[in-house]
Amino acid sequence: MSLGIDLSPAFKQCNFDCLYCELAPSATVSKQKESVSVDTIIQELTKHLHDKIDAITLTANGEPTLYPYLNELIDAIDKIKGNTATLILTNSATLVDNNVFHTLLKLDEVKLSLDAVSSEVFNKIDRPHESINIENIVQKVKEFSHLYKGKLYIEVLFVHGLNDTKEEIAKLNAALKEINAVRVDIGTIDRPPAYPVVGVSYKELHNIALMFDKELPIHIASRLHAEPNNSYHTKEEILNTLDKRPLTMEDINLLFDEKSKLNLQELLESNAVIVNRVGNLEFYIPKNNLKRKRIKPQEL
Structure with a gap:
């Protein structure tokens, strides 16, 4: 831990x-x-x-x-x-x-x-x-x-x-x-x-x-062998966490308790958080975060 x-x-x-x-x-x-x-x-x-x-x-x-x-x-x-x-x-x-x-x-x-x-x-x-x-x-x-x-x-x-x-x-x-x-x-x-x-x-x-x-x-x-550490997170804390570190549902099940999952669901319903697919995984991120990450680099 x-x-x-x-x-x-x-x-x-x-x-x-x-x-x-x-x-x-x-x-x-x-x-x-x-x-x-x-x-x-x-x-x-x-x-x-x-x-x-x-x-x-x-x-x-x-x-x-x-x-x-x-x-x-x-x-x-x-x-x-x-x-x-x-x-x-x-x-x-x-x-x-x-x-x-x-x-x-x-x-x-x-x-x-x-x-x-x-x-x-x-x-x-x-x-x-x-x-x-x-x-x-x-x-x-x-x-x-x-x-x-x-x-x-x-x-x-x-x-x-x-x-x-x-x-x-x-x-x-x-x-x-x-x-x-x-x-x-x-x-x-x-x-x-x-x-x-x-x-x-x-x-x-x-x-x-x-x-x-x-x-x-x-x-x-x-991350397949990660141990669960379920705890409570407010909506503000969830947005702050997702802004810095997008999470999958697997991550959420390991980190969030049931009340936190309800807070996340409300954020999804209000469109403050959206789901972004990368490969075969779906990540939960703040909606504003998606917009600012679509910047093309000067050179790859």
Whole structure:
């Protein structure tokens, strides 16, 4: 069970504008323009933290390592977390910053994204801020993996026609062999993307997994084994959640109690929430969210 902390709750602040992002497209930034105080986060965390929480997950409506008080926040969390693990989900780009690099070493678990290692493919998929260079990122990921004492996970998200080629997979394979990770999660688009791109099939993911060296801890990411955590959500909370993370009915059955499902039904009846089909899955998203996500990228 994970308790997430959104380090950019007001709006998206990210140094990538990934084609597959479940958030709306936005201009990339190199630092946060608006931040929540550490005291505010700790106050909220104290209210909701309990002994059934397995991990406190630092994430964001964007990139969490852009949060300017990350080091201070982690120190504050460590004082109250007890045996609960701390985890961050990051796109890896800020590991080139020495302060961020050493701050992440403090965490119990780190999950780094690495969608491509060649500059051309990386720039097409992740659409990074102009200051970001993939060669530097890969080098820092390697260095971090050999210094880090916690559990390191690597995540690769495959987009059809971009990083699913034999050539790019071979380059990823070579890089991953030099990274000391406990698991490499490979997955694909399973939520409405920011731009008109598509994922690969499960069969294709399986074939991709077979292209990596056998000694690599490749894992095909799946939500099929998720445990239910049914709880109550107001209509406002449902809209906020769906705006940031579109959900399938499978997700809803795992997350919502019966009263929350009634709130969702009323939102559907009022047309505040609509159903959007992606592949063979149906996602519930705010109606306004659909409109703003139909922006065509400058180049694919």
